[in-house]
Amino acid sequence: MHYDAVVIGGGPGGYDCALALAAGGQRVALVEKEALGGTCLQRGCVPTKTLLHEAAKGLADSGALQARKEAVVAQQEAGLAGLLKRAKVTVYPATARIGGGPCLQVSDGTVLTADNFIIATGSVPQVPPIPGVNLPGVVTSDALLSMAGDLPDRLLIIGGGVIGVEMAALYHALGTEVTVLEALPSLLNTMDKEIGRSLGAQFKKEGIRSVTGARVKAIAQAGSGLTVTYEAKGQEDRVAADCVLVATGRKPATEGLFAPELQPEMNRGALVVNDRYETSLATVYAIGDVIGGTQLAHKATADGRALAAILLGQAPEPPAAIPACVYTQPEIATVGLDESAAKAAGFEPVVGKAVMGGNAKTVIDELPRSFMKLVFDAASGRLLGAQLYCGRASDLIAACAFALQGKLTAAQMAATVLPHPTYSEALTEAALAALTSLKGR
Numbered sequence: 001m002h003y004d005a006v007v008i009g010g011g012p013g014g015y016d017c018a019l020a021l022a023a024g025g026q027r028v029a030l031v032e033k034e035a036l037g038g039t040c041l042q043r044g045c046v047p048t049k050t051l052l053h054e055a056a057k058g059l060a061d062s063g064a065l066q067a068r069k070e071a072v073v074a075q076q077e078a079g080l081a082g083l084l085k086r087a088k089v090t091v092y093p094a095t096a097r098i099g100g101g102p103c104l105q106v107s108d109g110t111v112l113t114a115d116n117f118i119i120a121t122g123s124v125p126q127v128p129p130i131p132g133v134n135l136p137g138v139v140t141s142d143a144l145l146s147m148a149g150d151l152p153d154r155l156l157i158i159g160g161g162v163i164g165v166e167m168a169a170l171y172h173a174l175g176t177e178v179t180v181l182e183a184l185p186s187l188l189n190t191m192d193k194e195i196g197r198s199l200g201a202q203f204k205k206e207g208i209r210s211v212t213g214a215r216v217k218a219i220a221q222a223g224s225g226l227t228v229t230y231e232a233k234g235q236e237d238r239v240a241a242d243c244v245l246v247a248t249g250r251k252p253a254t255e256g257l258f259a260p261e262l263q264p265e266m267n268r269g270a271l272v273v274n275d276r277y278e279t280s281l282a283t284v285y286a287i288g289d290v291i292g293g294t295q296l297a298h299k300a301t302a303d304g305r306a307l308a309a310i311l312l313g314q315a316p317e318p319p320a321a322i323p324a325c326v327y328t329q330p331e332i333a334t335v336g337l338d339e340s341a342a343k344a345a346g347f348e349p350v351v352g353k354a355v356m357g358g359n360a361k362t363v364i365d366e367l368p369r370s371f372m373k374l375v376f377d378a379a380s381g382r383l384l385g386a387q388l389y390c391g392r393a394s395d396l397i398a399a400c401a402f403a404l405q406g407k408l409t410a411a412q413m414a415a416t417v418l419p420h421p422t423y424s425e426a427l428t429e430a431a432l433a434a435l436t437s438l439k440g441r
């Protein structure tokens with residue numbers, strides 16, 4: 001069977017690329033070995049945010065939580081299947097393997113040929129070689145999100161990145177005693193350091209224990225539970241747990257994808273692509289988590305749509321930056337450069353900060369300490385990035401993403417009138433603070 005394009009992987013990168021190509025008049029097939037929707041829908045964004053939402057409402061029964069999660073996933077999956085059907089994308093529920101030619105063999109033996117192949121196989125959990133990591137009760141987010149039965153009394157999380165802190169917030173809300181062990185000096189270490197520090201302090205206040213600079217040495221069986229031994233600040237310590245979550249990052253999913261004679265260029269397991277998403281194999285492209293770098297659903301979608309535009313002969317407008325959100329309470333959201341990244345990139349940054357103790361909406365909603373930081377370029381006055389640690393940060397970051405895309409300056413952001421009482425008013429305050437600093441230079 002010959003297609004204009006065959007997409008491998010039915011996650012946000014793959015399905016959005018397939019839909020965009022089909023909308024452009026191409027004959028498209030999509031091969032997916034599991035359920036449609038990929039990590040994002042089946043074991044990522046949608047399940048975690050559903051469970052966080054239900055836990056915040058007070059639901060703490062594991063059966064009811066699983067049922068609600070499955071209902072949301074099923075609804076979204078059915079919607080996606082309908083979209084693909086209406087777009088006349090042929091879905092092959094099979095495992096794909098790329099062979100010479102290139103052509104594509106799917107697990108039932110069917111061979112597909114195409115003008116272009118698009119790899120969107122995503123990523124899988126990366127599990128470090130800690131002694132005891134294969135013991136029963138040690139799980140990755142895939143298993144934790146579908147765990148039935150009683151909720152654990154004690155959860156130990158290895159890794160204080162995005163999955164680690166969201167799972168800590170979720171299980172704490174469900175009444176589990178949570179400890180997070182992070183190897184680096186702060187939680188969410190890739191973000192502005194004040195965010196990690198603030199979240200650590202907030203966790204402490206709520207009774208979530210987090211230890212940074214922790215080297216996990218071993219996991220061992222201890223009766224019906226587990227014991228995790230780690231070292232921090234030169235001291236060895238142990239934590240008892242009923243369940244251990246390993247949340248130490250994700251690696252590109254390429255296992256078994258290529259016939260042995262095909263050796264595409266890879267970098268640390270990720271497929272290397274150029275700015276047109278071309279791999280080193282002719283007519284084979286790659287998008288989303290499998291190409292490394294930022295591992296986010298909307299980044300995979302943006303890749304998929306940009307590649308479809310390129311294959312359809314259009315010139316897509318490149319995004320100025322990819323926002324990132326963390327669904328703790330308060331929420332965290334960032335886009336573009338923080339102060340230290342701006343300095344490292346050669347800018348002279350000017351930071352406008354609004355601490356939201358006096359923000360009426362924050363007070364009304366009884367949110368903990370919150371803040372916003374806007375980083376501007378001293379030379380042009382333009383926004384370089386935003387770091388939000390506040391109520392509804394995941395929605396507010398959209399305003400900053402638009403401002404970055406539109407190259408807005410501190411003066412333009414400060415002049416924009418925003419409604420009262422809202423969290424967004426702090427954006428004006430932060431822009432005004434930066435404008436004052438810029439004028440005083």
Ligand SMILES: Cc1cc2nc3c(=O)[nH]c(=O)nc-3n(C[C@H](O)[C@H](O)[C@H](O)COP(=O)(O)OP(=O)(O)OC[C@H]3O[C@@H](n4cnc5c(N)ncnc54)[C@H](O)[C@@H]3O)c2cc1C
Pocket residue numbers: 008009010011012013014031032033034035036037038039040041043044045046048094095096097120121122123141163253256257287288289290295296297298299300
């Ligand atoms: C717990 C968790 C929470 C997350 N929360 C968020 C969030 O809130 N927001 C956010 O933006 N991102 C979140 N992410 C990240 C997000 O899920 C990924 O960045 C996104 O799904 C990547 O999309 P993708 O299309 O590249 O790959 P994926 O979504 O991983 O899809 C790849 C698909 O390819 C299929 N596949 C792989 N190999 C083959 C093969 N050989 N043949 C056929 N099919 C194959 C897989 O079965 C899979 O369905 C989260 C991730 C996790 C684990």
Ligand SMILES: NC(=O)c1ccc[n+]([C@@H]2O[C@H](COP(=O)([O-])OP(=O)(O)OC[C@H]3O[C@@H](n4cnc5c(N)ncnc54)[C@H](O)[C@@H]3O)[C@@H](O)[C@H]2O)c1
Pocket residue numbers: 128158159160161162163164166181182183184188189214215216247248249250294295296324325326327
């Ligand atoms: N809200 C969201 O957008 C969201 C939510 C969940 C996941 N995700 C995506 O999924 C990806 C994977 O998430 P993740 O949290 O697994 O990865 P991550 O890279 O965000 O964090 C992993 C953390 O584990 C730490 N670590 C690594 N080895 C360790 C060890 N042996 N002991 C202690 N700590 C160790 C790292 O220092 C790092 O801080 C992320 O890159 C993110 O993009 C996004």
